[in-house]
Structure formats: structure tokens, C-alpha cells
Amino acid sequence: MNQAPTLRHSLFAGMTKNGVLHNPMVEQTMELKEIKKLWRENGFRPKKRMGQNFLIDENVRGNIIKAFSLSGSETVVEIGSGFGVMTFEVASGCKKLYAVEKDATICQIMEPYFSKAGNIELINGDILQFEIDNVTGQNREILVFGNIPYYISTPVIEHMIDNKKRIKALYLVMQEELADRIVSPPHSKVYGSLSCFVQYHTAARKLFKISRNCFFPTPQVGSCLLELKMLKSPSVEVKDEALMFKIIRTAFGQRRKKMINPLSGPRFETMDKASWIEIFRECQIEVSSRAENLSLPEYALLSDAVTERT
Numbered sequence: 001m002n003q004a005p006t007l008r009h010s011l012f013a014g015m016t017k018n019g020v021l022h023n024p025m026v027e028q029t030m031e032l033k034e035i036k037k038l039w040r041e042n043g044f045r046p047k048k049r050m051g052q053n054f055l056i057d058e059n060v061r062g063n064i065i066k067a068f069s070l071s072g073s074e075t076v077v078e079i080g081s082g083f084g085v086m087t088f089e090v091a092s093g094c095k096k097l098y099a100v101e102k103d104a105t106i107c108q109i110m111e112p113y114f115s116k117a118g119n120i121e122l123i124n125g126d127i128l129q130f131e132i133d134n135v136t137g138q139n140r141e142i143l144v145f146g147n148i149p150y151y152i153s154t155p156v157i158e159h160m161i162d163n164k165k166r167i168k169a170l171y172l173v174m175q176e177e178l179a180d181r182i183v184s185p186p187h188s189k190v191y192g193s194l195s196c197f198v199q200y201h202t203a204a205r206k207l208f209k210i211s212r213n214c215f216f217p218t219p220q221v222g223s224c225l226l227e228l229k230m231l232k233s234p235s236v237e238v239k240d241e242a243l244m245f246k247i248i249r250t251a252f253g254q255r256r257k258k259m260i261n262p263l264s265g266p267r268f269e270t271m272d273k274a275s276w277i278e279i280f281r282e283c284q285i286e287v288s289s290r291a292e293n294l295s296l297p298e299y300a301l302l303s304d305a306v307t308e309r310t
Contacts, residue, residue, distance in 0.1 A: 032056045035083045051149020057214035079127045079146025091120050100127050132163040141168040150175045161201045164230040176224040179206050186295045193252040202228040236300045244303035251291035259291045279305045
């Protein structure tokens with residue numbers, strides 16, 4: 001029978017807020033030694049196809065948790081709780097933690113450990129199918145975090161933005177290259193439609209880099225911690241949001257060309273090149289601009305000008 005994880009000093013143990021101890025019943029952490037022991041006992045091997053690279057650096061984990069600024073009253077959702085390397089520590093500083101783990105084998109191994117914590121609920125499922133409303137109630141806002149593989153990063157962000165009315169902030173340990181695209185300003189080679197989409201809905205910041213040596217097994221690329229704070233209102237005002245993003249996606253679809261060329265194509269059948277030239281000049285935007293040259297407010301300006309003509 002599996003033994004409980006070794007008891008260690010929790011990051012929150014002994015910390016108080018207004019004289020109240022932060023969830024003292026959760027004072028466990030899972031270190032690499034305990035994890036490897038579990039793997040041997042259960043015949044587990046990390047699945048490369050699921051992007052299973054576990055964060056093992058204690059200092060990095062502590063810095064991530066500090067970034068959350070937990071008060072003890074939060075409801076938290078963890079994406080891919082794995083073997084609890086972050087789960088127990090975060091649960092120490094929040095009211096309730098929902099650990100969503102897709103790997104059924106990991107869930108079977110970890111259920112006895114998580115169930116002892118008191119405020120951790122383990123859910124075997126896909127985060128992309130997870131109903132945020134089931135854990136937020138009517139008006140509560142939650143914090144979501146996770147160490148996620150590249151192949152689901154964009155779908156996860158889109159899913160969370162779809163549920164942004166229920167989410168206060170999203171913290172993701174993710175591939176640095178993708179995070180750079182998300183936070184990129186205009187006039188950058190990595191600025192694109194994803195940058196515009198995420199920055200329209202959130203305040204996006206890359207907080208710090210994380211070496212690939214902080215994970216086990218060691219991934220091939222470096223990571224970082226990305227913070228996405230959900231905006232109550234979009235970062236720019238636009239009359240037709242769907243139209244603006246249609247313009248953005250069309251322009252970036254052929255980013256090496258002057259954007260007026262793809263915009264004059266079949267995706268905008270009622271707008272010929274002459275009409276687009278007039279709109280660009282009306283908005284005081286260079287006709288020779290490429291997609292990466294325009295800021296989000298300028299895309300909103302273009303979109304509103306098209307709306308007024310149709």
C-alpha cells in the first residue's frame with residue numbers, strides 16, 4: 001500500500017493574514033525522490049505524447065506561487081496536477097483547489113494523497129471539457145494555473161478566455177517561444193493574430209524565464225511563467241468584434257504581403273482594392289502597411305470604418 005508523501009515545511013506554513021493561518025492542514029509537498037518512488041511502485045513512466053515534464057525546482061515553484069498573491073480565500077483550478085509538485089503548496093494558501101488531471105493512471109495513484117489534504121478535489125478529465133461554472137457558483141472569480149505542453153497551450157488559453165467572466169487570472173508555465181508571441185507588441189516578427197486576440201481580452205505579461213533543467217524529464221526548450229489577467233472590458237472598443245478579428249486573421253494569413261492585398265481578396269467580396277485604399281487613408285494608415293505594423297487600436301479603427309460602409 002502506498003505511503004503518504006513525506007511531510008515537509010509548506011511555503012505557507014506559519015504564514016498569517018489578519019491573524020488567520022493559511023490552511024494548516026495542507027503541509028505536504030512532493031519532491032523528486034517521492035515522485036520516483038511512486039513511479040517505481042506503480043510502474044509509471046512519463047508519457048511524451050502528453051507532454052509530461054514535471055516542475056521539480058523548489059525555488060521556481062516558490063516564485064510561481066508568490067506571483068499568485070494568494071490571500072487564503074481563493075478558489076483555484078490547476079491544469080494537470082500530475083504528482084502534486086505544485087498542488088499541495090498552492091492548496092496551503094487557498095480555500096479550495098480543483099486538480100484537473102487527464103491521465104487516469106496518475107489520478108489513481110494520487111487520489112489517496114490528495115484526499116487527505118481536505119481542500120483538494122481531484123478531477124479526472126480534460127481541461128478543455130471542464131465546465132468552469134461547476135466550480136465558480138454565481139459570482140465567484142477563480143484563479144487558474146498549470147504547467148502545460150505546447151500542443152494544448154493555445155486551446156487552453158482560448159477556453160479560459162471563453163470563460164473569462166468566471167476567471168480572475170490565468171498563470172501558465174509554458175514554452176517561452178509561444179509566450180513571446182502572445183505578449184509581443186506590433187512591429188515584431190512574432191506579433192500575430194494570437195497576440196491581438198489574447199491582448200484584446202487580457203492583460204498579458206511574461207513574468208520570468210524557467211530553465212529547461214528545472215523539469216523532469218528535461219524538455220528540449222526553455223519555458224516561462226505567463227500571467228493573463230482577464231479584463232472586465234476589452235482593451236479596445238470596436239463596433240463589430242467578429243469583423244475586426246476577421247480582418248486581423250486575413251491580414252496575418254499572408255503576413256509577408258502588404259495587408260491590403262489579402263484584404264482585397266475573396267474573404268471580403270463586397271470590398272474591392274479601391275475601397276480598402278480609401279479606408280486606409282481615411283484611418284490615416286499607410287496603404288503599404290503589413291499586418292505586423294498595425295496595433296490593436298488601429299485594427300479596431302479599420303474595422304469600424306468598414307462597418308460604417310456596410
